[in-house]
Amino acid sequence: MQLTNYEKSILDGDFGDDAKKIMEVMVKIYEINDAQGFIEVNEVMLASTQNMSIGGEMGMELLTRLADSGIRFKVKTITDPVSIDLEGWQRLGIPEDYAKKQQQSVNALIEMGAVPTWTCTPYLVGSIPRLGDHLAWVETSCVIFANSYFGARTNREMDISALAAAITGRTPYYGLHLEENREGQLLVNLDAELNTTSDYDALGNYVGKIAGTKIPVFKNIQKNVSTQALMQLGAALATTGAVALFHIFDVTPEVVSDPFKYGKKSVNEEITISDKEMKVAYQGLNTTSRNDIDFVALGCPHYTFDKIREIASFLEGKKIREGIEVWICTSKTVRDLVLRSGEIQVIEQAGAKVVVDTCMVLAPVKQMGFHVMATDSAKAQFYVSGFGIGVRFGNTQKCLRAAMTGKWGE
Amino acid sequence: MIYQGRSICSGSADGEALVTQQGISFLGGVDPETGMITEVDHELYGVKLTGKILVLPGLKGSAGAMWIIIRLAARGIGPKAVIVSKADTILIGAVIMGEIPTIDSLSVDPFKAFKSGDWLKLDGTEGTVQLISSGSRNL
Secondary structure (H helix, E strand, C coil), X not given: CCCCHHHHHHHCCCCHHHHHHHHHHHHHHHHHCCCCCEEECCEEEECCCXXXXXXXXXXXXXXXXXXXXXXXXXXXXXECCCCCCCCCCHHHCCXXXXXXXXXXXXXXXXXXXXXXXXXXXXXXXXXXXXXXCEEECCCHHHXXXXXXXXXXXXXXXXXXXXXXXXXXXXXXXXXXXXXXXXXCCEEEEEECCCCCHHHHHHHHHHHHHHHCCCCEEEECCCXXXXXXXXXXXHHHHHHHCCCCCCEECCCCHHHHHCHHHHHCCCXXXXXXEEHHHXXXXXXXXXXXXXXXXXXXXXXXXXXXXXXXXXXHHHHCCCCCCCCCEEEEEECHHHHHHHHHHCHHHHHHXXXXXXXXXXXXXXXXXXXXXXXXEEECCHHHHHHHHHCCCEEEECCHHHHHHHHHHCECCC | CEEECXXXXXXXXEEEEXXXXXXXXXXXXXXXXXXXXXXXXXXXXXXXXXXXXXEECCECCCCCHHHHHHHHHHCCCCCCEEEECCCCHHHHHHHHHCCCCXXXXXXXXXXXXXXXXCEEEEECCCCEEEEEXXXXXXX
C-alpha cells in the first residue's frame, strides 16, 4: 500500500485522533478488499454524519473537531440532505434547539470546503459525472444513479470511507471501480405497462428483494423513460436490495455501448415481471390499513423541476384539506427555479409546502406527531414505516387526492 | 482453545458471548438508548447486547447503522467486542470509530465453536479468540 506523506502524517496523528481513525478505516478497507492500489476520485458525497437524526450530536461534534483540527477537503465534496429545512425549519414546526445543532454541522462542513448542496439529487444541481469517472458517493440512491444512469464508478461508500476520500482525494481501487465487476447478472424481462413514476418504485421494490447484491439488467423498458422514473427505480432497488448498479437495454450507457458484455455475458438468472408481480409490490408497499391520512410526503429522491411542474398543474385551483401537512421535497436550487417560473406560488396557495434541504426520511417526523403518511416513493415508504408511522403508497395524483380529502382512496 | 482470525479493530476484551446466525440491522433494529434489539422478527428480539461479545454473520440494512453502533459505544451500552464472519465497510467504520475490538474470518465456524453464554477472551490486535469456559445456551 503506497500512502502519500500527507496520508502518513494523518495516520501518525498530526491532525488529531478523529482524522487518524478515519485514515485507519481507509487502510483497513483497502486490506480487507485486497485493493489494487488507490484511485483518484473526481467527487465525494457525504451523508448521515451531518444528520441530527442519524449522526446526532456525536456526528456534529466529530465534524466540528475535524474542521477545528485544520482538515480541508481535497476534492469537490457534495452533501446529502440534513434534518431540517435550513431556512424554513420554523414553519415546519422543528424545535429551535434541534435546528441550532443542525446548523453547527452545516457550518463545519462548509468550513472544510464542502459544497452546500444538501440534496440527494446532486446530479440535478451541477454534479454531472461522465462515463467512467471515479467517485466516492454515499447515499444509496445517488450511488446507484451515478453508476447506472451516467456509467460513473463508485462503491456504496459509508460516511467515514467517504470522509477519507474527501480528505485524501482518493479511494481504494476495488469493487465497482473495476470494469470486470460491472456486468449484468440478473435479467429482468418486463412484461407489464409502466405508466406513472410510482410504477418504477414498485418495480424497483420487487426486483431489489430478488437481486440482493446482484446487478440487474432490464429488458423492455421504453427508451424515452423519464429521468424522474429512473431516479425512483434506482432508489427503490437500493432500498430492498444492496444494489449499486443496474443496466437497461437501449437506455443506460454501459449496456448501450456493449450489450453483450454488460447485458448477457454474466447473466445467470432470469425473471419476468408481469402485472401480477406489480400488484404484489403495490400491496406490500401499503403498511397500514388506516385511510385517515395526516401527512402527505412527496419527493424521495428530491424531485426534478418537471415533476414539481406536473404537481403544480394538478393542484391549480384546488385546496389541501385543513389539518393535513403536505411536503414536496426538493433541493434549494430546483426550488429557486420553480419559484421563478411561478409553480411554487400555485402549490403553496393550494396549501402544500415545498420543503428543501431535508425530507420525510431525515426530518424528525415521528417526533412531530404524524400518524399516517401517504407517499409516492418506495424508499420513503420503507424508512418511514421503520419509524413506526403507518404508510400508504400510491402514485403522485392519488397521494394529492388524499391530501385534498384526508382519505386514502381505493 | 485459541482460534485464529483476522484483526479488524485492535484492543482486547473478555466477556460473555451473544451468538446469532441472523444479521442485525442497527438502524431501526437496535434501540440506541438501551442497546436492546427491537427488530420484531429477530431471534434476539428483546435481548440487550450491552457488554457482550457479539458473534454474528454480518450487518444488514442501512449504512446509517454505523452511527448507531458508534453512539452505543460512546455511551458504554454497545457490545464489548465483535466476532463477525466477514466484516463489511460499514462495520469496519463502526468498530474503528467506536474502538470496539473486532475480528473476522475465524479458522473455525464461529456458530459451531461458540454459543451464547460462553465466556470468551478476544484479542483484536492479534486477531485471536479463546474459549475460557462453556456457558448455558439459554439467554
